[in-house]
Amino acid sequence: MSKVFVVDRSGKPVTPAHPGYARLLLKQGKASVYRRYPFTIRLKNVVEHPHVQSLRIKLDPGSKTTGIAMVDDASGEVVFAAELSHRGHAVKASLDARRAIRHSRRQRKTRYRKRRWANRKNKKKGWLPPSLESRIANVLTWVRRLSRYAPLQALSQEVVRFDMQLMENPEVKGVEYQHGTLAGYEVREYVLAKWNRQCAYCGKTDVPLQIEHIHPRANGGTNRISNLCLACEQCNTAKGTQDIAVFLKKKPEVLKRIQAQAKAPLKDAAAVNATRWALFERLQQTGLPVEVGTGGLTRFNRTSRELPKTHWLDAACVGKSTPDTLVIQEVRPLVIKATGHGNRQMCLPDKYGFPRTSAKGAKKVKGFQTGDMVKAIVTKGKKRGTYIGRVAIRGSGSFNITTTTGTIQGIGYQYCRIIHHADGYSYENGERYSSHA
CATH class of the missing domain: 2.30.30 (SH3 type barrels.)
Known part of the structure; x- marks a missing residue:
């Protein structure tokens, strides 16, 4: 069951309490509500909750949603779970809208605004677009926040959902990787995400899917990720060793779509890969040891423990430190959605980019x-x-x-x-x- 965070009289975190015990402390007047989200109580008596138990925060960063789990390595109990929804897409949309308004103003005769792109050539080392920076900021905010309400000893982060170098060059770690227990998990997870878990040829979903070579291996095709797609058993059997152009000669639109999608990278995976090391470096600055793992290992841990796929359960299965048994019964995750802190726009513009409303009032x-x-x-x-x-x-x-x-x-x-x-x-x-x- 999800625990209640507890801090002592001086504000230092102690071991989270069972919700029933927390209610008893509040009812008896021995504690007060300190924070509502995440729910935290503050003890009025120092000796009420003396034991301090070290915990680990585990993170499964995603392009749209990041899974967060706080796990006790000793017992395998998931003390707290959350799913954090990012607003990176909203940030990008806002920047695009602002750029369009500025661009339209400059195209008219009223060129009162000077060009500014000349001063944007030299970017600082480690610069990231605002849409990606917001994802990192959200995760760091919650790591710092949870560290104030619970005693932490370590962090675990899924550094990359897909090991792109390993998939492009399977020999990078030797043949032991290909024939080990984790063989195929990285590639299959990437292909499932890239092809939206549906057959590339007929579009069927919710059916068993097989990894299909677009250019057959019998005709010299390789195992490179750009040559793989998903196919149901019926389509895979019908295609056999035929060239894809021959197999889809009566469906030119499907052929064109598959060829384009095979070459295109997975956008969400690219966003995660672009921020993985920046997040890792900033997590290290917290002073806590940071364990890393890949998406293939996360999926292996989850499937071997027969757990359903959710963001917070994926987070609980990140890294080699994952206990053999996870105690997750009756855990209720907190669903967190980033909404932003408002904006600095003083008024709304008309279609020409000029103010059409009065300045907003006090915040x-x-x-x-x-x-x-x-x-x-x-x-x-x-x-x-x-x-x-x-x-x-x-x-x-x-x-x-x-x-x-x-x-x-x-x-x-x-x-x-x-x-x-x-x-x-x-x-x-x-x-x-x-x-x-």
């Missing part, structure tokens, strides 16, 4: 800002009641609160109390894992 009103989670206890009037949710501020001090059941408008600020400040993320509880599900 905070009466100590509240949009996105804060509040608890409002209204004691009088038509809206009497208790409301918990995200607040949207107004300059008048009359706020809107979005709860799980809807949006309540016109709640005075004097009834509101902040229970979780806006931190650039939204939260919800994922599905509880059960072996009987």
